[in-house]
Amino acid sequence: MAKGIRDKVAILGMGCAKFGERWDKDEDQLMLEAYEEAMADAGIEASQIDAAWLGAAFDAQNIGPSGIPLAVALRLPDIGVTKVENYCASGTESFRGAVYAVASGACDIALAMGAEKLKDTGYGGLPVRTRGTTHDMVGITGSAPGNFAQLASAYRGVHGVGKDDLKRAMAHVSVKSHANGAKNPKAHLQKAVTMDQVLNAPMIAEPLGLFDCCGVSDGAACAIVTTPEIARALGKTDIVTVKALQLATSNGWEMQAQGWNGSYFHTTRVAATKAYDEAGITDPRAQLSLIEVHDCFSVTELVTMEDLHISKEGEGWRDVLDGFYDADGPIPCQIDGGLKCFGHPIGASGLRMIYENYLQILGRAGERQRQDSPVFALSHNLGGMPNQNVSSIAIIGRADA
Amino acid sequence: MSEFGILSFGAYVPITRLQRSAIHATNSWFAGGLRGLAKGEKAVANWDEDSVTMALEAARDALQGIDRASVQRVAIASTTLPFADRQNAGIVKEALNLPDAVGAIDIAGSQRAATSALLAALGGNETTLVTAAEIATPKPASEREMTSGDAAAAVIVGTGTPIATLIASHSVTMDFVDHFRETGEAHDYDWEARWVRDEGFARIMNPAIAALLEKAGLEGGAIDDFLVPVAVRGVPEMLAKKAGIGEGAVADSLGATLGHAGAAHALVMLAAALESAQAGERILLASFGQGCDLLLFEVTAAIGSVKPRLGVSGWLARRIESNNYAKYLFHRGLLQLERGARAEHDSKTALTALWRNRKAVLGLVGGRCAKTGTVQFPKSEVSVNANDHTVGTQEDYPLAEVPAKVMTWTADALTYSPDPPSYYGNIDFVGGGRMMTEFTDFAGDALDVGADLRMMFRIKAFDENRGFRRYFWKAAPAF
Numbered sequence: 001m002a003k004g005i006r007d008k009v010a011i012l013g014m015g016c017a018k019f020g021e022r023w024d025k026d027e028d029q030l031m032l033e034a035y036e037e038a039m040a041d042a043g044i045e046a047s048q049i050d051a052a053w054l055g056a057a058f059d060a061q062n063i064g065p066s067g068i069p070l071a072v073a074l075r076l077p078d079i080g081v082t083k084v085e086n087y088c089a090s091g092t093e094s095f096r097g098a099v100y101a102v103a104s105g106a107c108d109i110a111l112a113m114g115a116e117k118l119k120d121t122g123y124g125g126l127p128v129r130t131r132g133t134t135h136d137m138v139g140i141t142g143s144a145p146g147n148f149a150q151l152a153s154a155y156r157g158v159h160g161v162g163k164d165d166l167k168r169a170m171a172h173v174s175v176k177s178h179a180n181g182a183k184n185p186k187a188h189l190q191k192a193v194t195m196d197q198v199l200n201a202p203m204i205a206e207p208l209g210l211f212d213c214c215g216v217s218d219g220a221a222c223a224i225v226t227t228p229e230i231a232r233a234l235g236k237t238d239i240v241t242v243k244a245l246q247l248a249t250s251n252g253w254e255m256q257a258q259g260w261n262g263s264y265f266h267t268t269r270v271a272a273t274k275a276y277d278e279a280g281i282t283d284p285r286a287q288l289s290l291i292e293v294h295d296c297f298s299v300t301e302l303v304t305m306e307d308l309h310i311s312k313e314g315e316g317w318r319d320v321l322d323g324f325y326d327a328d329g330p331i332p333c334q335i336d337g338g339l340k341c342f343g344h345p346i347g348a349s350g351l352r353m354i355y356e357n358y359l360q361i362l363g364r365a366g367e368r369q370r371q372d373s374p375v376f377a378l379s380h381n382l383g384g385m386p387n388q389n390v391s392s393i394a395i396i397g398r399a400d401a
Numbered sequence: 402m403s404e405f406g407i408l409s410f411g412a413y414v415p416i417t418r419l420q421r422s423a424i425h426a427t428n429s430w431f432a433g434g435l436r437g438l439a440k441g442e443k444a445v446a447n448w449d450e451d452s453v454t455m456a457l458e459a460a461r462d463a464l465q466g467i468d469r470a471s472v473q474r475v476a477i478a479s480t481t482l483p484f485a486d487r488q489n490a491g492i493v494k495e496a497l498n499l500p501d502a503v504g505a506i507d508i509a510g511s512q513r514a515a516t517s518a519l520l521a522a523l524g525g526n527e528t529t530l531v532t533a534a535e536i537a538t539p540k541p542a543s544e545r546e547m548t549s550g551d552a553a554a555a556v557i558v559g560t561g562t563p564i565a566t567l568i569a570s571h572s573v574t575m576d577f578v579d580h581f582r583e584t585g586e587a588h589d590y591d592w593e594a595r596w597v598r599d600e601g602f603a604r605i606m607n608p609a610i611a612a613l614l615e616k617a618g619l620e621g622g623a624i625d626d627f628l629v630p631v632a633v634r635g636v637p638e639m640l641a642k643k644a645g646i647g648e649g650a651v652a653d654s655l656g657a658t659l660g661h662a663g664a665a666h667a668l669v670m671l672a673a674a675l676e677s678a679q680a681g682e683r684i685l686l687a688s689f690g691q692g693c694d695l696l697l698f699e700v701t702a703a704i705g706s707v708k709p710r711l712g713v714s715g716w717l718a719r720r721i722e723s724n725n726y727a728k729y730l731f732h733r734g735l736l737q738l739e740r741g742a743r744a745e746h747d748s749k750t751a752l753t754a755l756w757r758n759r760k761a762v763l764g765l766v767g768g769r770c771a772k773t774g775t776v777q778f779p780k781s782e783v784s785v786n787a788n789d790h791t792v793g794t795q796e797d798y799p800l801a802e803v804p805a806k807v808m809t810w811t812a813d814a815l816t817y818s819p820d821p822p823s824y825y826g827n828i829d830f831v832g833g834g835r836m837m838t839e840f841t842d843f844a845g846d847a848l849d850v851g852a853d854l855r856m857m858f859r860i861k862a863f864d865e866n867r868g869f870r871r872y873f874w875k876a877a878p879a880f
Contacts, residue, residue: 147811153810206822255836
């Protein structure tokens with residue numbers, strides 16, 4: 001019986017490009033920016049990397065398909081480079097590839113890169129794209145806000161929460177993330193906003209207003225992983241290990257059967273339970289030090305607090321309004337600004353979350369550093385739509401935790 | 402004893418009623434002479450409707466209580482068929498989920514296409530579903546823009562217990578060109594109305610009506626309902642007077658509430674007449690177009706035994722008033738608006754995939770697991786049932802006529818829609834089955850979770866690069 005990934009793999013180095021509207025950069029330049037920081041952190045040479053994974057969701061923008069764009073951008077030494085795509089969870093997917101490669105013993109050192117160049121479309125929001133020839137005949141393409149906004153109508157119905165109460169809780173999510181993003185020099189949006197601004201913003205998809213939606217950004221993030229033993233042999237003393245790495249993928253039950261009520265993420269609940277088990281966490285509300293979740297929209301973050309088994313079902317909105325997830329609350333959520341303000345270059349986001357958790361655990365997060373030294377940090381990276389998605393969870397922590 | 406005749410009838414009128422005063426308010430500076438026509442309202446199809454989708458709704462209206470398996474042939478009559486080469490009646494057949502062993506025919510080319518289609522069906526011996534639909538694109542500021550309206554109707558002809566039988570008919574064909582529209586052109590070109598009235602309606606139809614009455618051995622006074630689908634004021638009365646048909650027999654041409662639905666209008670008026678007809682009444686339907694078709698029906702004692710789901714009166718009552726002339730112009734392609742880059746998304750249809758999935762796409766046929774009873778859309782080899790992933794057990798399960806309820810919804814202002822915001826969400830079918838779909842014919846700005854829905858066959862997207870349109874089912878507030 002497999003025992004899981006816990007403590008088998010250590011993070012040797014991480015890097016993250018400045019996220020935002022990087023009009024002057026191609027995707028390969030953004031990848032290099034993240035790579036150089038990660039390599040300096042890891043203290044290794046390119047020749048020591050055995051294999052690499054590239055996570056990118058919209059490869060039609062800028063780089064094109066396959067692992068070649070990463071190999072060429074970094075001039076990797078003819079090693080295996082695999083491109084992975086799992087919607088917006090592609091970043092954590094590339095991390096999973098590298099971590100599993102090391103854990104299997106096939107590689108000593110592996111690299112995970114997540115990157116996206118979204119600002120080459122000529123319009124705001126995510127690029128419009130096909131979901132397959134048959135889907136396009138019977139499915140809804142819609143927009144991302146339109147798909148996620150539906151959580152709100154279902155959540156209100158299921159839990160009897162008033163429209164204004166939910167809208168206020170959603171607004172609190174965004175105000176909090178903007179306040180956090182203002183302290184992050186790499187964030188796309190670094191400006192604080194008020195409740196009034198959020199509540200009175202133009203409607204994008206009922207009930208999501210402009211500030212309920214995350215930034216659409218260019219960016220890249222990179223992780224270099226190895227075994228804890230090799231990390232120590234390379235001179236690392238402060239070791240951060242992978243405690244859990246879980247991925248749950250919808251099999252169509254939510255969208256096609258009638259058991260799901262539309263107000264939560266079935267996959268996140270499954271992945272969270274498995275991840276806590278893998279990490280040996282029995283009481284996430286007490287044991288998690290901080291979390292980075294897939295806050296593509298304010299309402300997504302809000303229901304995810306329940307799906308991660310931190311807030312009780314139907315009460316996440318109250319915890320949010322109580323400041324439980326604020327930067328100075330018991331479990332800060334998006335202390336770096338999250339997708340909302342750090343930005344959301346799709347393929348990079350999962351690795352960006354792990355990057356922030358890694359910095360926080362090592363005490364390197366600058367002005368936004370959490371003062372009580374974090375032990376377990378969770379990241380949650382979601383791809384798809386509420387009714388059909390992939391949900392990945394990575395928990396990292398101090399090697400001795 | 403079984404007889405051959407009309408077994409059932411139905412209609413369809415799009416929900417939006419554009420106020421003619423709103424049209425004139427915009428155009429009066431240019432076409433002040435149309436002021437006299439600037440009253441009442443006209444039915445205008447939504448952006449996602451065409452003659453095929455409207456004919457399909459009329460067919461559903463007529464098929465209320467009728468066994469669909471009894472239909473042997475499907476006909477569609479229209480001068481505005483979406484496809485010049487792809488059988489339009491075949492799309493109607495697929496959307497009705499009829500068995501493959503049926504015939505189909507498209508009839509076009511004249512304002513009397515629908516009556517010619519009906520005559521052909523009445524002259525045969527098959528159970529034929531005759532549909533007719535029209536969606537007009539008149540030039541802005543034209544008289545036609547004021548007088549036309551969009552609608553559809555359907556008549557089922559066959560052996561059984563008819564509600565009306567054809568007792569006489571008469572047709573004449575003469576190449577009298579009162580107006581024309583060449584293939585591929587959007588608009589009609591009209592000749593002087595006075596000439597059309599005097600030399601056309603009067604000189605062609607008066608003797609034809611006399612000839613029909615002689616064939617039937619009847620005087621004009623024997624006609625109880627005189628249906629003349631002509632938009633020109635005074636013409637039906639003039640024809641009635643000449644033929645000795647009583648003034649009270651002249652039927653309302655629905656100009657004030659619907660407009661003139663082109664080639665479909667004859668069947669729309671017939672459907673309206675059959676709604677209130679009494680046993681023994683004689684209905685004379687007289688349609689004009691390069692000659693004329695005259696059909697004389699006698700209503701049987703079975704009238705009342707078959708009713709359309711809504712009928713013309715029911716559809717006319719289902720209405721949303723609109724003063725938004727600009728929106729109508731945009732939806733007809735008569736006004737170019739900046740649609741934004743999101744509208745550039747390519748909607749190419751893989752015809753191979755459409756063929757494989759035609760029952761799901763055109764007929765909204767899902768699957769039901771023979772073992773667990775789980776209903777799902779679309780069908781799949783492995784059942785979605787979480788507790789029993791049976792393989793290869795799914796049987797066809799048509800969902801188009803199954804009521805549904807709103808599960809989640811949104812109003813999406815970001816995604817491109819010709820009618821923003823785009824309303825869509827997850828819906829649950831009563832008795833099982835779930836899908837995410839668009840909402841259409843929706844008047845307010847909010848939906849309620851749990852609200853009742855009825856599925857409607859609509860255009861999903863236009864492939865402007867290749868001249869193709871993709872059809873699928875959407876959910877409308879229940880009616």
